[in-house]
């Protein structure tokens with residue numbers, strides 16, 4: 001890349017910074033904190049401590065700054081795609097969340113984590129089990145991922161970048177991702 005290109009890119013980044021806030025929800029043990037680590041550093045650990053309350057982490061990808069709210073799932077949310085019993089709870093928690101007026105119209109990214117495990121649901125089974133086809137009032141996207149083997153983390157990051165808004169926008173840019 002020429003010097004002029006670099007200079008133009010730098011100038012662009014000053015004026016077109018984008019930012020977004022993302023809430024990660026899901027039942028306990030789904031892999032939300034693992035996903036944050038995977039997006040931020042590409043690292044993975046088997047030894048995770050359950051999140052009590054929440055963590056906030058800012059991650060910058062190119063021009064986009066993503067504020068990730070990692071909400072502890074204990075007695076609240078999250079399911080992993082390999083945990084077949086908890087998908088019913090996940091479904092009802094998800095649909096309950098979608099009735100909240102403050103989240104109306106917010107794009108939804110559903111992530112089926114732990115596809116490295118043999119018992120993980122297929123994408124179609126997860127879509128069916130969570131009743132995703134009945135959600136018609138917003139954009140819904142579903143990816144199957146593995147934080148452990150870094151599968152599809154890149155397309156998650158692409159989705160996040162695509163759904164960020166310019167920092168000058170008046171509405172608070174917020175996206176909700178549900179790890180299932």
Ligand SMILES: Nc1nc2c(ncn2[C@@H]2O[C@H](COP(=O)(O)OP(=O)(O)OP(=O)(O)O)[C@@H](O)[C@H]2O)c(=O)[nH]1
Nearest residue numbers: 029030031032033034046048050051073146147148
């Ligand atoms: N096999 C496999 N295990 C994973 C994967 N992602 C996370 N885990 C494991 O799942 C367990 C829970 O991961 P966490 O990231 O702590 O889950 P969490 O959703 O943040 O849990 P809470 O904070 O309690 O809500 C840990 O032992 C992780 O190592 C994955 O892609 N594959």
Ligand SMILES: [Mg+2]
Nearest residue numbers: 032033050051
């Ligand atoms: Mg956690």
